[in-house]
Amino acid sequence: MTLRRITLIGGPLLLLGGGLVALGWAALAPMTPLAPSAREVVYVIPKGTAAQSAGGEIPSGLPSEIHLRLGVRDILVLRNDDEQAQQFGPVQLTPGQTYRLAFDQPGVLQLACSFHQGIGFVIFVDPPPSRGWERLQWRLGLVRE
Numbered sequence: 001m002t003l004r005r006i007t008l009i010g011g012p013l014l015l016l017g018g019g020l021v022a023l024g025w026a027a028l029a030p031m032t033p034l035a036p037s038a039r040e041v042v043y044v045i046p047k048g049t050a051a052q053s054a055g056g057e058i059p060s061g062l063p064s065e066i067h068l069r070l071g072v073r074d075i076l077v078l079r080n081d082d083e084q085a086q087q088f089g090p091v092q093l094t095p096g097q098t099y100r101l102a103f104d105q106p107g108v109l110q111l112a113c114s115f116h117q118g119i120g121f122v123i124f125v126d127p128p129p130s131r132g133w134e135r136l137q138w139r140l141g142l143v144r145e
Contacts, residue, residue, distance in 0.1 A: 050084035071128040087114040
């Protein structure tokens with residue numbers, strides 16, 4: 001075999017092997033803890049929310065549920081930009097106040113809130129991605145974000 005033929009065959013095989021090693025690492029490597037600021041999901045209550053709620057409207061732009069994932073996005077930051085105090089479960093947010101809720105266990109939390117009257121608010125906290133295919137999908141999802 002000539003050197004040129006070895007290079008033509010060996011180069012793509014080397015690239016393929018390197019790609020498979022990288023995918024294996026992404027699927028099986030432990031998750032490194034992220035900085036707290038990188039794990040935050042910010043939920044802003046916009047100005048005018050209390051007025052919309054008082055008028056019987058469901059404020060636009062405020063979801064009725066949030067999905068979090070332990071070790072990835074597991075800190076919910078609530079910020080009240082409205083002129084009125086807002087109730088979010090057991091937390092009373094005065095105008096301009098920010099409150100952080102850190103989660104350390106998976107589960108579903110249903111809360112009453114002043115801006116979703118009668119509907120409530122649901123927080124889904126999923127476990128961290130498990131080793132293997134789920135973790136690989138999660139890591140590849142981060143690449144696309």
